[in-house]
Amino acid sequence: DTEVTQTPKHLVMGMTNKKSLKCEQHMGHRAMYWYKQKAKKPPELMFVYSYEKLSINESVPSRFSPECPNSSLLNLHLHALQPEDSALYLCASSQGFDRSFNQPQHFGDGTRLSIL
Amino acid sequence: AQSVAQPEDQVNVAEGNPLTVKCTYSVSGNPYLFWYVQYPNRGLQFLLKYITGDNLVKGSYGFEAEFNKSQTSFHLKKPSALVSDSALYFCAVRDGSGGSYIPTFGRGTSLIVHP
Numbered sequence: 001d002t003e004v005t006q007t008p009k010h011l012v013m014g015m016t017n018k019k020s021l022k023c024e025q026h027m028g029h030r031a032m033y034w035y036k037q038k039a040k041k042p043p044e045l046m047f048v049y050s051y052e053k054l055s056i057n058e059s060v061p062s063r064f065s066p067e068c069p070n071s072s073l074l075n076l077h078l079h080a081l082q083p084e085d086s087a088l089y090l091c092a093s094s095q096g097f098d099r100s101f102n103q104p105q106h107f108g109d110g111t112r113l114s115i116l
Numbered sequence: 117a118q119s120v121a122q123p124e125d126q127v128n129v130a131e132g133n134p135l136t137v138k139c140t141y142s143v144s145g146n147p148y149l150f151w152y153v154q155y156p157n158r159g160l161q162f163l164l165k166y167i168t169g170d171n172l173v174k175g176s177y178g179f180e181a182e183f184n185k186s187q188t189s190f191h192l193k194k195p196s197a198l199v200s201d202s203a204l205y206f207c208a209v210r211d212g213s214g215g216s217y218i219p220t221f222g223r224g225t226s227l228i229v230h231p
Contacts (some may be wrong), residue, residue, distance in 0.1 A: 107159035
């Protein structure tokens with residue numbers, strides 16, 4: 001069992017739909033991440049939150065909108081997605097977002113997103 | 117700048133034989149090195165890390181990795197492979213002396229263990 005929980009596990013949506021992906025962790029981690037992963041490829045960083053504030057946005061299109069309501073939750077709001085956005089979306093967390101921290105990231109099992 | 121290379125897309129090994137998955141890195145300062153494993157339809161799972169200290173690092177599921185500073189390598193090893201070890205393996209590096217806070221992942225190596 002993973003300590004980072006993502007819902008839903010699977011999502012199929014049309015290009016005009018609005019949906020949200022959810023991520024939750026109760027390890028007290030203060031850094032949370034969204035990654036996009038295509039099949040048999042490494043995860044690509046999308047966003048990083050540190051202490052509930054957006055720290056990094058890797059030039060992600062505005063059709064993806066992240067939100068961090070509190071230190072345990074991370075959402076990714078989706079709107080008007082394109083077929084090429086179909087992928088596995090992974091959430092991760094780590095203890096901190098600081099040069100002195102050398103701890104690994106903890107990943108959820110992802111949401112497999114299909115855009116029709 | 118930081119980068120990591122996994123030169124093999126796929127590694128095939130017979131069950132019971134030793135396995136090695138290769139990783140080389142490049143950082144400006146001290147490397148923080150990680151190995152993750154991804155099973156089908158799962159997220160990445162942390163296996164082991166090297167920060168400082170002994171060059172041989174032991175991790176989960178019987179895996180270990182050897183840090184070699186002169187060769188800038190951090191190869192993942194296991195003395196006796198299991199069919200259940202078949203998965204996608206990612207090496208990651210972070211520059212511990214500054215620079216990016218975010219680890220850089222290698223392209224991944226698919227390990228296939230044959231019965």
